[in-house]
Amino acid sequence: MELRLLEYFWTVADAGTVSEAARRLHVTQPTVSRQIQALEDELDTQLFDREHNRLTLTEAGVFLRSRAQEILSLTQQTEQAFTDRQRAVMTGNLRIGCVEADNSATMAMMLEEMTAEYPEVTFSITTGDGAIITDQLDKGLVDVAVLLEPVDTTKYESLRLPRVERWGLLMAREAFLATRDVITPQDMGGLPLIMSERPAVRTMLDHWLAGAEPPHIIGHFNLNFNVVPLVERQVGMALSIEGVNRDVDHDRLKFLPLSPTLSTHCVLVWRRNRVLTPLVADYIRRFREAFS
Numbered sequence: 001m002e003l004r005l006l007e008y009f010w011t012v013a014d015a016g017t018v019s020e021a022a023r024r025l026h027v028t029q030p031t032v033s034r035q036i037q038a039l040e041d042e043l044d045t046q047l048f049d050r051e052h053n054r055l056t057l058t059e060a061g062v063f064l065r066s067r068a069q070e071i072l073s074l075t076q077q078t079e080q081a082f083t084d085r086q087r088a089v090m091t092g093n094l095r096i097g098c099v100e101a102d103n104s105a106t107m108a109m110m111l112e113e114m115t116a117e118y119p120e121v122t123f124s125i126t127t128g129d130g131a132i133i134t135d136q137l138d139k140g141l142v143d144v145a146v147l148l149e150p151v152d153t154t155k156y157e158s159l160r161l162p163r164v165e166r167w168g169l170l171m172a173r174e175a176f177l178a179t180r181d182v183i184t185p186q187d188m189g190g191l192p193l194i195m196s197e198r199p200a201v202r203t204m205l206d207h208w209l210a211g212a213e214p215p216h217i218i219g220h221f222n223l224n225f226n227v228v229p230l231v232e233r234q235v236g237m238a239l240s241i242e243g244v245n246r247d248v249d250h251d252r253l254k255f256l257p258l259s260p261t262l263s264t265h266c267v268l269v270w271r272r273n274r275v276l277t278p279l280v281a282d283y284i285r286r287f288r289e290a291f292s
Helices: 003-015 018-025 029-043 059-089 104-117 130-138 199-209 224-232 278-291
Strands: 048-051 054-057 092-098 121-127 144-148 156-172 192-195 216-220 237-241 253-257 263-271
Touching: 003 018, 003 029, 003 054, 003 059, 018 029, 054 059, 092 104, 092 130, 092 278, 104 121, 104 144, 104 278, 121 130, 130 144, 130 263, 144 278, 156 224, 156 278, 192 199, 192 224, 224 237, 224 253, 263 278
Parallel strands: 092 121, 092 144, 192 216, 192 237
Antiparallel strands: 048 054, 144 263, 156 237, 156 253, 156 263
16 A cells, blocks of 8 residues: 555545645645545545545544554654754765856755755865866865866766856957957967966867967966956956856956857766765765756
């Protein structure tokens, strides 16, 4: 006998009508009627006398109602006991490394869920580029990390996040290319460019250029905050992703996407072959359930 059938039966017995039971259960009246009929067929016993719109328990129905109340109460108590046990386990500090990207919002959403469910959980967030974050992950200084592709994840467990990160150039409004809608490989020749010093990013850019004249790389940066003043003063243009530039001063700066479109994703990574604490395992589980 399914618990669901007992719950439907008990609700009908308590409500006295199928319509009221359907309202309480947030289902349709035919659904309730089918479930009650299925239970009566399973038990080969009539549980209700049906008179007009009212349902009255038979003798067998009265007996089942008392048993159903005991079973459902015990089920709720058992579920609550496991919930309480889980809450007791979920304490401590979750250490997260995260790059600057649109997917920072995804990280925040998962943290919002977790801290609402487990108020005793705290968190520490380290922001940096992929090299800094992976170094901290390897040293055990962070538990999980959100990294921006291109990135080598072969030595980690990983989960690719669905939100797309679009690459382009951040430039001053007065820059000669700012009247364009996109940046093509042919536009890049000789441009004063500030970019990440990660080799994987340079390789990605070279593939996108497809043999076109390369830009003139004048400097490197790892956090967008520090490069914005240089771009405003037209020292150079910055190769970055759209998501980290949403809050810049758009009266002074403009982001132009690359064309052909150059897009990558973020990945959630954690160390391979390590025993995860319940806290870390639960955080990863939330990502898996949302995006796997």
